Amino acid sequence: MSLIGGFMMKYIAHIGRDNDQTQLLSDHLTTVRDMCEEWGRSIGLSHVCGLAGWLHDCGKYTDEFQSYILRAHNGDPKAVPGIVDHSSAGGFYLIQCIEKYKDVTGLANQQPAKLLAELVGNAIFAHHNPNGALDYIGEVSQLGGDNQFVLKDTLPFSKRVEKCQSEDYQKMYNEIRPRFFAEFDESVFEQYYKAALDEIAAIDIIELLNNQYFYLRFILSTLIDADHTNTADFEMQIADREFRNNNKILADYYQINETAVAQQAKSNKKIQNEQLKKLNELRQKMSDACVNLNSEDAGIYTLSVPTGGGKTLSSLRFGLNHAKKYGTERLVYIVPYTTIIEQNADVIRKRLNGSTEDSTNILEYHSAVVGDFKTAKVDESVGDSAYYYARDTWDSPIILTSQVAYLDALYGKGSKNIRHMHRLVNSVLIFDEIQAMPMKCLGLNNLAMSWLSQEKTTSLLCTATQPVLEGILDGVTVKGEIVPNLSTVEQAFKRVEIMPDLKKQYDLSELMNLVNHRLEKVRSLLVILNTKAAVKKAYQTFEAGNDAVKYHLSTSMCQKNRQYKFQQIRKDLRQSDIKKVVVFSTNLIEAGVDLSFEAVIRSAAGLDSVIQAAGRCNRNHETDMAQVNLIKTTSDLENMSGLNQIKKAADITETIAHDKTNLMTAPIINNFFEQLYNHDERNKSELKYPLNIKDTQLDLYHIVRGNIVDEGEVPSGQLLERREQRALAPSTTDFTVASQIVTKCFNVIDSPTTDVIVEYSMDDEKFSGTSGDTESHDIITQLLSEQSKFGDVSKLLKAARPYTVSVYDGALKKLQEEGAVQYYENQDIWVVLKSAYSPEFGLGGNELNPDEFMF
Numbered sequence: 001m002s003l004i005g006g007f008m009m010k011y012i013a014h015i016g017r018d019n020d021q022t023q024l025l026s027d028h029l030t031t032v033r034d035m036c037e038e039w040g041r042s043i044g045l046s047h048v049c050g051l052a053g054w055l056h057d058c059g060k061y062t063d064e065f066q067s068y069i070l071r072a073h074n075g076d077p078k079a080v081p082g083i084v085d086h087s088s089a090g091g092f093y094l095i096q097c098i099e100k101y102k103d104v105t106g107l108a109n110q111q112p113a114k115l116l117a118e119l120v121g122n123a124i125f126a127h128h129n130p131n132g133a134l135d136y137i138g139e140v141s142q143l144g145g146d147n148q149f150v151l152k153d154t155l156p157f158s159k160r161v162e163k164c165q166s167e168d169y170q171k172m173y174n175e176i177r178p179r180f181f182a183e184f185d186e187s188v189f190e191q192y193y194k195a196a197l198d199e200i201a202a203i204d205i206i207e208l209l210n211n212q213y214f215y216l217r218f219i220l221s222t223l224i225d226a227d228h229t230n231t232a233d234f235e236m237q238i239a240d241r242e243f244r245n246n247n248k249i250l251a252d253y254y255q256i257n258e259t260a261v262a263q264q265a266k267s268n269k270k271i272q273n274e275q276l277k278k279l280n281e282l283r284q285k286m287s288d289a290c291v292n293l294n295s296e297d298a299g300i301y302t303l304s305v306p307t308g309g310g311k312t313l314s315s316l317r318f319g320l321n322h323a324k325k326y327g328t329e330r331l332v333y334i335v336p337y338t339t340i341i342e343q344n345a346d347v348i349r350k351r352l353n354g355s356t357e358d359s360t361n362i363l364e365y366h367s368a369v370v371g372d373f374k375t376a377k378v379d380e381s382v383g384d385s386a387y388y389y390a391r392d393t394w395d396s397p398i399i400l401t402s403q404v405a406y407l408d409a410l411y412g413k414g415s416k417n418i419r420h421m422h423r424l425v426n427s428v429l430i431f432d433e434i435q436a437m438p439m440k441c442l443g444l445n446n447l448a449m450s451w452l453s454q455e456k457t458t459s460l461l462c463t464a465t466q467p468v469l470e471g472i473l474d475g476v477t478v479k480g481e482i483v484p485n486l487s488t489v490e491q492a493f494k495r496v497e498i499m500p501d502l503k504k505q506y507d508l509s510e511l512m513n514l515v516n517h518r519l520e521k522v523r524s525l526l527v528i529l530n531t532k533a534a535v536k537k538a539y540q541t542f543e544a545g546n547d548a549v550k551y552h553l554s555t556s557m558c559q560k561n562r563q564y565k566f567q568q569i570r571k572d573l574r575q576s577d578i579k580k581v582v583v584f585s586t587n588l589i590e591a592g593v594d595l596s597f598e599a600v601i602r603s604a605a606g607l608d609s610v611i612q613a614a615g616r617c618n619r620n621h622e623t624d625m626a627q628v629n630l631i632k633t634t635s636d637l638e639n640m641s642g643l644n645q646i647k648k649a650a651d652i653t654e655t656i657a658h659d660k661t662n663l664m665t666a667p668i669i670n671n672f673f674e675q676l677y678n679h680d681e682r683n684k685s686e687l688k689y690p691l692n693i694k695d696t697q698l699d700l701y702h703i704v705r706g707n708i709v710d711e712g713e714v715p716s717g718q719l720l721e722r723r724e725q726r727a728l729a730p731s732t733t734d735f736t737v738a739s740q741i742v743t744k745c746f747n748v749i750d751s752p753t754t755d756v757i758v759e760y761s762m763d764d765e766k767f768s769g770t771s772g773d774t775e776s777h778d779i780i781t782q783l784l785s786e787q788s789k790f791g792d793v794s795k796l797l798k799a800a801r802p803y804t805v806s807v808y809d810g811a812l813k814k815l816q817e818e819g820a821v822q823y824y825e826n827q828d829i830w831v832v833l834k835s836a837y838s839p840e841f842g843l844g845g846n847e848l849n850p851d852e853f854m855f
Helices: 025-043 046-055 063-073 089-100 111-125 156-164 167-183 186-201 205-210 212-235 246-269 274-292 311-326 338-352 385-393 403-411 439-454 486-493 508-519 532-541 559-574 607-614 644-657 666-677 681-686 700-704 718-728 739-745 762-766 775-783 794-803 809-817
Strands: 002-004 007-009 012-015 022-024 139-142 149-152 300-303 330-335 362-365 398-402 427-432 458-462 478-481 496-506 524-528 549-553 581-585 599-603 626-633 753-757 804-808 821-824 829-832
Touching: 012 025, 012 063, 012 212, 022 025, 025 046, 025 212, 046 089, 046 111, 046 186, 046 212, 089 111, 089 156, 089 167, 111 156, 111 186, 111 212, 139 739, 149 739, 156 167, 205 212, 212 385, 212 439, 212 739, 246 274, 246 311, 246 330, 246 338, 274 311, 274 486, 300 311, 300 439, 311 330, 311 338, 311 427, 311 458, 330 338, 330 403, 338 362, 338 398, 338 559, 362 385, 398 403, 403 439, 439 458, 439 681, 439 700, 486 666, 496 508, 496 607, 496 644, 508 524, 508 532, 508 599, 508 626, 532 549, 532 581, 549 559, 559 581, 559 794, 599 607, 607 626, 607 644, 607 666, 626 644, 644 666, 666 681, 700 739, 753 775, 753 809, 775 794, 794 804, 804 809, 809 821
Parallel strands: 300 458, 300 478, 330 398, 330 427, 362 398, 427 458, 496 626, 524 581, 524 599, 549 581, 599 626, 753 829
Antiparallel strands: 002 007, 012 022, 139 149, 753 804, 821 829
């Protein structure tokens, strides 16, 4: 009990924002502890994680905090968040426990107690820190807007510990401890603490230190998730949160899927088209291989299904079978492009439950659904609370998400990202188009997959162009390829020949000659170029006449615009009265777009991109063997300035293609990736995620491994010297990881982008030029209305996502100067003027250069 303002009261954790209801601190700590304990069990650290939950808010047992929370609720402007430190006490108490309980632990040495204090104490210190766990060696701060950082000498974790040891803090601790144990039995706590020590001692010390980053982030992830979940439940007055039984749902999905597989096998036998029948039989064999694999309970596997081999449903069958055998809690599809996520989600929903509306058991988590409209207020008390819970926590049996969101869960800043990390344990991670992962993230992903495989997580790497991840830095151990007799399967699926023509360079006129020449023999043609400017130029130059229709595709267009184009292209490809169909596109069409052309022209790029482009050709064996023309273009047609990585990859493709007749085989693809990753020192360095930190040569790969410097790579001996001095100091910490350097510096996408909302309607495709009401126009109008400031805008923001285009942040100023975009501060959204968007070309229309602005 506490005496505040002359009144006796119980200790409070939270007071309702819209009412005077209170949540008792003891209830909050108990519930968060129990959730952390449950989630920590998946890696054998139930009591370790439970301790974090039990102690995380014990700093609220002070008169100062209890006074603050009442003043804040009553509107005192001086009672601002963070003014009272409540997140240090629990970590400080664990440091005290090293000495306090040394005689009752039964352990031969105190190292487990020190490790426990650092792991759990750091998580408690950082549970309100958007940058995550505190650094043990140095900290970075940003110098400016160019992503350059400077490394400082301060040690954040040690600095926090020193603060806790001050005389003032000791007085506060003496106030907290008796109040905590007045509400909790100290003997029970002692036994709980001892159980946590036993869990730490059971982990090999080398394993713990080598993977300290992941253990620390996992504990913090369970704490943030439990803390936020319980607080949100209190606000929404959910007394007893019912957690869904993912294992049962996945078991039900397994039965549904196996029934569908059997029905499909029967249907295949009735097909009259022999080529299609044979193709479906091959797809069935790939699917069967996914359940016949003699796999262990966790590991890393490859599924090198050739394009058109039924990868989505085969990988689903693998994941559901794995969950049935080993009790896996969820399947996580990790996909590079939003369009593929939506397409795969649609396929999976139709296969498993027939409901395209199921957004909780089959959750999509990507920018087009979740969004990141910064500070726009969303009233989540309105609408489907089950969906919001699934979205925020990733507690769903099947999740389809982006590479960005997955990597942010592991390395990104912000509680939204950190709380997702623990959901990756005891899961099946299905990487679709794994070769599309940014090169700088490959080493970090290898580290993550290796650790996760030790924690009951299986990774399935799916692609027709399998990268050689074993050879990257320390590599990963791939336990096996699922496809039996891969070379035989490749030959069976072969329906396209790549025809290299790389000795000459095609200008615009010669490209048009080639297009017209190919159209003499085929009815449909896809032309893929590397830049949006080149695509637009080729599209405008091509004269369709009366015997052909032409289409233009690029990321300058919003998603809704591109979806409409895809529908029209698909319709025209099926209509026999349309004589010719020609599509000019950037590489957005290469992966996951279910369109099939009789021929493809591809400008020089990496072999993986070329093979993906070939995947849009003759997908269903419309002809016996189709052709992909691989060409080089002039700089006048394609300005590759600034696209060094694409140029390097194209050069390697040219070298490999010089004397090869079949480029679509596993050995050739392996050769390409080996050369790509070892092309030069810059590429080798890129794999480690090098950092732009002044006067140093640091990389995230070695920082995550706990090595703040890579020996021999730092020109200045200052950092190394400081590290050696710390190793001799009496107060040396056991950990050396710098989690905040990771989160502050990590970005999947190098150049920051901003999403802008455009005015687009399918009616605009008629090029009527009218400015009447449109689909996005209505959404924008509602977002900008007075009511949106107070009501539920989450549905409006979700509805607006398909009408957004990502632009480089550095180009926003130019767009503003052009008068093409306007920012609305109250809603925190950017809106493009209708006149600046063309359904034919996207943002910029015929006036602006798309390459200058688009992501």
